[in-house]
Amino acid sequence: xxGFGTLEYAQYPFLEGVGRYVKDSGFGIEQFGHDSDxxxxxxxxxxxxxAATRGQIYSSELDRGDIDHTLLDxxxxxxxxxxxxxxxxxxxxxxxxxxxxxxxxxEKFLERNLGRDSGGGSTTAKVLAELFSVDVRYNPRGYAxxxxxxxxxxxxxxxxxxxxxxxxxxxxxxxxxxxxxxxLLRHELGNYIQNHITRVSAPPMxxxxxxxxxxxxxxxxxxxxxxVVVSGEHPPCIKHALEVLKRGENxxxxxxxxxxxxxxxxxxxVEKIAPLFKDAPDYxxxxxxxxxxxxxxxxxxxxxxxxxxxxxxxxxxxxxxAECNGIVSPLQFGTRRK
Amino acid sequence: MNEADAALVTxxxxxxxxxxxxMVPTPDKISRRxxxxxxxxxxxxxxxxxxxxxxxxxxLVGTAPSDVYCSNACYRFPTFAMKEKSWLxxxxxxxxxxxxxxxxxxxxxxxxxxxxxxxxSPAAAGKCAACQSQKVTxxxxxxxxxxxxxxKEVAKLREILVDDLGMDDSSIHVYFSGNEGFHVHVDPGSxxxxxxxxxxxxxxxxxxxxxxxxxxxxxxxxxxxxxxxGPDDPGWRGRLVRSLGAAPxxxxxxxxxxxxxxxxxxxxxxxxxxxxxxTDIHRIFRMPGSINGKSGLAKVPVPDGSKFDAYTESCLIxxxxxxxxxxxxxxxxxxxxxxxxxxxxxxxxxxxxxxxMICKGFAAAR
Ligand SMILES: [Zn+2]
Ligand SMILES: [Zn+2]
Numbered sequence: 233x234x235g236f237g238t239l240e241y242a243q244y245p246f247l248e249g250v251g252r253y254v255k256d257s258g259f260g261i262e263q264f265g266h267d268s269d270x271x272x273x274x275x276x277x278x279x280x281x282x283a284a285t286r287g288q289i290y291s292s293e294l295d296r297g298d299i300d301h302t303l304l305d306x307x308x309x310x311x312x313x314x315x316x317x318x319x320x321x322x323x324x325x326x327x328x329x330x331x332x333x334x335x336x337x338x339e340k341f342l343e344r345n346l347g348r349d350s351g352g353g354s355t356t357a358k359v360l361a362e363l364f365s366v367d368v369r370y371n372p373r374g375y376a377x378x379x380x381x382x383x384x385x386x387x388x389x390x391x392x393x394x395x396x397x398x399x400x401x402x403x404x405x406x407x408x409x410x411x412x413x414x415x416l417l418r419h420e421l422g423n424y425i426q427n428h429i430t431r432v433s434a435p436p437m438x439x440x441x442x443x444x445x446x447x448x449x450x451x452x453x454x455x456x457x458x459x460v461v462v463s464g465e466h467p468p469c470i471k472h473a474l475e476v477l478k479r480g481e482n483x484x485x486x487x488x489x490x491x492x493x494x495x496x497x498x499x500x501x502v503e504k505i506a507p508l509f510k511d512a513p514d515y516x517x518x519x520x521x522x523x524x525x526x527x528x529x530x531x532x533x534x535x536x537x538x539x540x541x542x543x544x545x546x547x548x549x550x551x552x553x554a555e556c557n558g559i560v561s562p563l564q565f566g567t568r569r570k
Numbered sequence: 571m572n573e574a575d576a577a578l579v580t581x582x583x584x585x586x587x588x589x590x591x592x593m594v595p596t597p598d599k600i601s602r603r604x605x606x607x608x609x610x611x612x613x614x615x616x617x618x619x620x621x622x623x624x625x626x627x628x629x630l631v632g633t634a635p636s637d638v639y640c641s642n643a644c645y646r647f648p649t650f651a652m653k654e655k656s657w658l659x660x661x662x663x664x665x666x667x668x669x670x671x672x673x674x675x676x677x678x679x680x681x682x683x684x685x686x687x688x689x690x691s692p693a694a695a696g697k698c699a700a701c702q703s704q705k706v707t708x709x710x711x712x713x714x715x716x717x718x719x720x721x722k723e724v725a726k727l728r729e730i731l732v733d734d735l736g737m738d739d740s741s742i743h744v745y746f747s748g749n750e751g752f753h754v755h756v757d758p759g760s761x762x763x764x765x766x767x768x769x770x771x772x773x774x775x776x777x778x779x780x781x782x783x784x785x786x787x788x789x790x791x792x793x794x795x796x797x798x799x800g801p802d803d804p805g806w807r808g809r810l811v812r813s814l815g816a817a818p819x820x821x822x823x824x825x826x827x828x829x830x831x832x833x834x835x836x837x838x839x840x841x842x843x844x845x846x847x848x849t850d851i852h853r854i855f856r857m858p859g860s861i862n863g864k865s866g867l868a869k870v871p872v873p874d875g876s877k878f879d880a881y882t883e884s885c886l887i888x889x890x891x892x893x894x895x896x897x898x899x900x901x902x903x904x905x906x907x908x909x910x911x912x913x914x915x916x917x918x919x920x921x922x923x924x925x926x927m928i929c930k931g932f933a934a935a936r
Contacts, residue, residue, distance in 0.1 A: 379735060380760040383768045396775040398785030402804030404736020404760070486767075545653055546765050546851075 235358060242294055242304040243341040244359055245311035246428045254312055257305065264313050265438025274440045276306060277313035284333035285326060285451050319434035321445045323452035327429055328480035332513045335422040339414055346375065346410035363424055364417050374407035382406040385416050388485035390526050422513045423482045467565035468551040469544055470494050480511045486547045492527050493538040497563045502528055538563050574935040575928045576610045582887050582925045583861050584634035590886060593859035593868065594630065596623040602644035602658065606854045607635035611863045616854065619648045636863030639854035652852060659762040663855055665847035666723045667751035668716035675715045679900060682706035683931040690897040690932045709930045710750055711902040712881040720752050726841040727754060730776050734805045744872040746880040748862025752872065769849045778806055778840030783830040786810060788823045796823050813839045866925030882906050887922035894924045896933040
């Protein structure tokens with residue numbers, strides 16, 4: 233219906249239509265779990281997961297341009313099976329790593345395909361529209377994205393090159409290169425994949441998966457991160473953000489910004505804050521340090537203040553309780569008299 | 571403002587809303603809007619809602635507010651406290667204020683009203699000339715130069731909204747605020763769902779704030795190849811080169827990254843909007859066609875392209891003569907007539923001028 237074919241499903245196996253596609257190809261989870269003829273698919277699924285646990289991006293013949301039909305199906309099915317295995321296993325640390333690695337993989341395809349596309353209505357643009365509800369159009373000067381869509385994503389970037397004033401803007405659109413267009417949206421790709429996995433319900437254990445899952449449980453034990461103990465005097469919005477990070481789920485940029493500015497406001501240092509982010513699905517030490525430093529007002533820049541409660545409410549970051557006692561800034565939590 | 575002054579002003583405003591009810595257009599989706607008003611310039615009553623045009627008219631005529639405001643945002647529950655209103659969207663608004671333009675004419679038409687003795691002194695005096703008090707309020711008189719300079723900024727803004735942001739010219743509505751500024755309202759569009767932080771990005775764009783040399787073809791690495799935009803490039807790229815001139819732009823670029831950053835900072839090509847107004851998504855904003863309590867003048871539409879005399883078009887209060895006592899060191903023009911200077915003397919003037927001077931604090935009803 234969306235006009236996606238086997239190639240798109242293989243490259244972006246988290247697209248909405250994939251479930252239907254697998255079914256229409258005559259396969260079901262039960263078969264993958266029981267049929268010994270299908271074990272090669274399960275093995276490939278395991279390869280994908282293992283690569284992710286090692287912090288690598290799974291690569292295959294598909295990356296090298298092989299688009300043989302059976303190979304494409306193998307790619308698509310192995311992703312679907314991997315998700316099922318992860319769901320049965322139920323370890324957040326593994327799901328998080330998998331979502332991150334798969335988003336990096338998809339990002340490569342997006343960028344490569346966008347770079348090759350020419351002419352409006354390209355398949356890749358359709359993929360972007362489906363994933364992010366962003367209307368991307370090809371234009372001889374670059375990829376045109378409506379300004380409002382652009383700002384929705386870019387306003388939370390800290391690098392100045394992303395400011396609208398530093399972009400080519402015309403007639404209501406921002407013009408981006410394929411690389412920039414993908415970078416603009418990549419943060420959400422990981423979220424999208426993670427949400428996709430969250431929505432899948434876990435079936436009962438099946439014979440083809442049992443050995444793999446036992447192995448993954450072992451690996452997960454080693455990966456289970458140790459947490460910084462945080463005292464209970466934080467307001468509910470901050471506690472919630474810390475919990476999201478602990479679970480290895482993605483905290484939106486606005487949430488990270490709130491958390492960092494709040495902790496700076498409480499006198500924490502960059503070095504003390506940085507480790508809190510290390511379980512985020514897209515954690516990168518250098519980027520995190522850089523962003524924290526720029527929020528902290530280091531390097532002679534302006535220090536950002538913790539957003540006020542009103543603002544956090546509009547960003548869905550507020551989790552007000554009676555304890556908040558009508559404060560207007562999270563920093564006032566517990567400090568207000570009477 | 572004493573009782574007699576307040577009675578005169580409120581009476582004039584009531585008559586205005588009776589006679590000119592068609593001047594105040596009913597906002598669309600009126601029941602989703604928050605309203606607020608002040609009476610006699612007093613404290614603000616907010617979180618009000620009017621179900622329809624009739625209810626709004628009844629309030630205007632019945633209360634005769636000195637100032638009346640309506641949210642550019644729509645809410646599910648406009649009368650609730652701010653955090654419970656449930657914000658839906660807000661159309662874009664812009665404010666350009668002559669006060670912020672730093673014009674040299676300002677001192678010549680500003681006057682000081684003393685908070686201690688209520689006497690009036692020229693701005694050049696720096697304090698109350700009568701009692702030497704420093705507690706003075708600066709009030710500005712009509713100035714055609716200020717209006718013209720503000721309208722120039724409005725024109726810049728309009729060009730950016732149309733050419734860069736892709737708005738339809740007919741969706742942009744410009745108003746004289748009734749005192750010193752100009753307000754630009756934009757019809758509902760693709761930006762309405764944006765939050766405050768996103769709107770700050772738009773405001774920075776419009777003001778040409780935060781530009782970096784790399785984005786304009788001047789890389790950080792010394793000696794790297796320059797890629798200056800052409801004069802016909804879209805958006806700020808072309809506008810920057812057209813403003814600097816091709817040769818000076820090239821010269822500035824050759825001076826290096828740091829120097830070019832300074833050139834960008836001092837280019838002065840942005841439209842000088844007040845970013846706080848644009849980024850505040852919970853604001854209640856002076857209603858078109860309503861009286862501005864700082865002047866008694868109305869917030870009136872500015873037709874595109876034609877000549878517009880702000881201080882005549884906005885003079886919509888009656889012109890029957892009334893007696894006042896006035897003190898004003900400068901002459902000013904209002905409604906096409908000259909007034910002042912007055913040296914604390916009794917005089918008889920048109921009602922609109924009386925209201926203007928009383929609102930500004932340099933006249934009293936007699
Ligand atoms: Zn005085
Ligand atoms: Zn002036």
